[in-house]
Amino acid sequence: MADADSQIEFLVNSKFYIEITLQGSLEKIDGYFMECSGLSRSQEAIEIVEVTPQVWGKSGSTKGRVIRTKIPGNSKSENITLKQGMNISMTMWNWFKAVEDGNWAEQFRDGDITVYDQGATEKARFRFNGAWPVRYKISDFKADGAEFAITELELSVTDFLRIS
Numbered sequence: 001m002a003d004a005d006s007q008i009e010f011l012v013n014s015k016f017y018i019e020i021t022l023q024g025s026l027e028k029i030d031g032y033f034m035e036c037s038g039l040s041r042s043q044e045a046i047e048i049v050e051v052t053p054q055v056w057g058k059s060g061s062t063k064g065r066v067i068r069t070k071i072p073g074n075s076k077s078e079n080i081t082l083k084q085g086m087n088i089s090m091t092m093w094n095w096f097k098a099v100e101d102g103n104w105a106e107q108f109r110d111g112d113i114t115v116y117d118q119g120a121t122e123k124a125r126f127r128f129n130g131a132w133p134v135r136y137k138i139s140d141f142k143a144d145g146a147e148f149a150i151t152e153l154e155l156s157v158t159d160f161l162r163i164s
Contacts, residue, residue: 009117009123011115011116011117011123011124012118015115015116015117015118015120016036016113016114016115016116017113017114017116018033018036018082018111018112018113018114019111019112019113019114020109020110020111020131022091022095022109032084032085033082033083033084034083034084034085034150035081035082035083036080036081036082036083036113037080037081037083038078038079038080038081038154039078039080039113039126039160040077040078040160041075041076041077041078041159041160041161042075042076042078043072043073043074043075043076044072044073044074044075044076045070045071045072045073046070046071046072046073047068047069047070048068048069048070048071049066049067049068050066050067050069051064051065051066051067052064052065052066052067054067077128077157077158077159077160078157078160079134079154079155079156079157080128080131080154080155080157080160081152081153081154081155082152082153082154082155083150083151083152083153084150084151084153085148085149085150085151086138086139086148086149086150086151087151092133092136092151092153093136095107095109095132095133096133096136096153099132099133099134104132107132107133108130108131108132108158109130109131109132110127110128110129110130110131111127111128111131112125112126112127112128112163113125113126113127113128114126122164124162124164125162125163125164126160126161126162126163127159127160127161127163128155128157128159128160128161129157129158129159129161130156130157130158130159131155131156131157131158132155132156133153133154133155133156134154134155134156135152135153135154136151136152136153136154137151137152137153137154138150138151138152139151139152
C-alpha cells in the first residue's frame with residue numbers, strides 16, 4: 001500500500017493564478033487572467049550526417065555508409081498568451097506601449113503561474129523570465145452580443161521553467 005506522499009494527483013486546468021509585477025503600476029493587482037495558453041518549452045534535435053568507411057550493401061563492396069545521429073540542440077520557450085476580461089485598467093496597455101515606444105530593454109518582467117489542487121493548496125509552479133508584450137488584442141464587439149469583452153496579451157519569454 002502506497003503512502004499519501006507517493007500517490008499521483010491529477011490537477012485541473014481551472015485552478016491557476018498568474019502573477020506579474022509591473023514597475024510603476026498604481027493598480028492593487030496588475031491583472032486577473034481568465035485563460036493562459038502557449039506554456040511550452042522545447043528542445044531542437046540537430047541531425048548530424050556522417051559518411052563512414054563501413055562496408056555495406058548486398059555484395060559488401062560498397063564503402064561509405066551514411067550514418068545519421070540526432071543530438072540535443074538549443075532549448076526554446078514559446079510565447080505565452082494571457083486572456084482577461086476587459087476592464088478600465090490601463091496597466092497592460094501601458095506596458096505594451098512602453099515596449100512599442102522603444103523602451104523595451106527596461107520592460108522585461110518575470111512572473112509565476114501557480115497551479116492549485118481542489119483544496120486550494122499550491123501543487124505546481126512555473127516561472128517565466130524576461131517577458132515583454134509582443135501583441136495586445138481585444139475581442140470583437142457585436143451589438144447583439146452578450147459575452148464579456150476580452151483583452152488578449154501575448155508575451156515573448158526568454159525562459160519557461162517548472163520550479164516546483
